[in-house]
Amino acid sequence: MSKPYLTLIIDDEPPARKGLLNLLSHFPETFQVLDLAENGTDAKEKITKLKPDVIFLDIEMPGLSGFELLEQLETIPIVIFCTAYDQYSLQAFDTNCVDYLVKPIQLERLQQTVNKLKLFKKSDVVPEAVLKALQEISKQKEAKLMTSITVKKRDKLVFVKLEDISHFEADKNYTTIYTDEGTHLIEESLASLEVKLPANFLRVHRAIIINTDGVKEVQKYFNSRYSITLNNGKKSAITTGRSYNEAVKSWMGV
Structure with missing residues (x-):
């Protein structure tokens, strides 16, 4: 029997890390989870130290994104993307390395990944293919940015322009939109919003964009x-949240 893949989970959302860890526990013969990483910088250090065979990687993270992380690695492990990009074509991932x-x-979808790994060879990892796939996602993301948010209010729809929004604040499964005219409540996570919002919207805290x-x-705090x-x-x-410091400093240019 072959040894399980040494595995690292990389995601800035604690519930996502915990949920994936629980799912992987159903496949102890396939995955041996070495550690969890809460952002790209943390992940880079742990990949260098632990040398995992497989990484479960979120693409959008504060500070160092999944894309930037892979660019900085000397050796890229087997990459399994975990992301909210459900609107993107999977054609970018037609290579057997991801x-x-x-x-x-x-759980059923993760079983497909396990089946794929059983046929996988380490020599199939092609760094250029992984980076090309992420570049394709980045291009599609830029082409699909929204300009307003639709809010359901009983029997009507309200269209809130992004330019009128000062910030978003999450509370469990809901997100509050703040404008000078008042607030709106939507059933959408910050992670999902972060994917679609234009570059002038910045996540500065686990619960705030x-x-x-x-x-x-x-001001410094x-x-x-x-x-x-x-x-x-x-x-x-x-x-701001401490884990978002690098993203904030990058925005300020310091």
């Missing part, structure tokens, strides 16, 4: 975090 799991991941076009000022004041009617003050 698989593509759409969140929320189902801001419109950077509406930022009034940024304790524990290496930042306090961001928005230029909306309430002059909302947003405290």
Whole structure:
């Protein structure tokens, strides 16, 4: 019997990491999970140290994205993407070196990945093919950016322009949209929104995405975090999350 694949889970969402870890426990003969990584920088260090055979990789992460992470690796393991990009064509993944799991991941779908790995050879890993696949996704993402959000209000639909939105705040399975006219509640996760929003929207906290076009000022906060004041009617003050520091600093150009 062959040894299980040494495996690393990489995702910035704690529930996603926990959920995938639980799913992989159903296949102990296939996966031996070495560790979990909460962002690209953390993942790079752990890949270098632990040398996993397989990585389950989220594409959109603060600081160092999945795409940027793979570009920086000297040796790319077997890559299995875990992402909310359900609208993209799987043609970018027609190579045998990757698989593509759409969140929320189902046990039955993971079984297909296991079946594929049984036929897999380490020599099938082609770094250029992996990077080309991610580049294709990036191009499609840019072509599909939204300009407004549709909100259901009883028996009518309200179209909220992105330019009018100061920030989004998540609470469990719901997300609140903040505008000067008031708030709107939608049943969509921040991870899903983050995929579709244009570049001026920045995730600065596990539960918050801001419109950077509406930022009034940024001040240093304790524990290496930042306090961001928005230029909306309430002059909302947003405290960034520590794991999003690199993304915030990159946006500020520091």
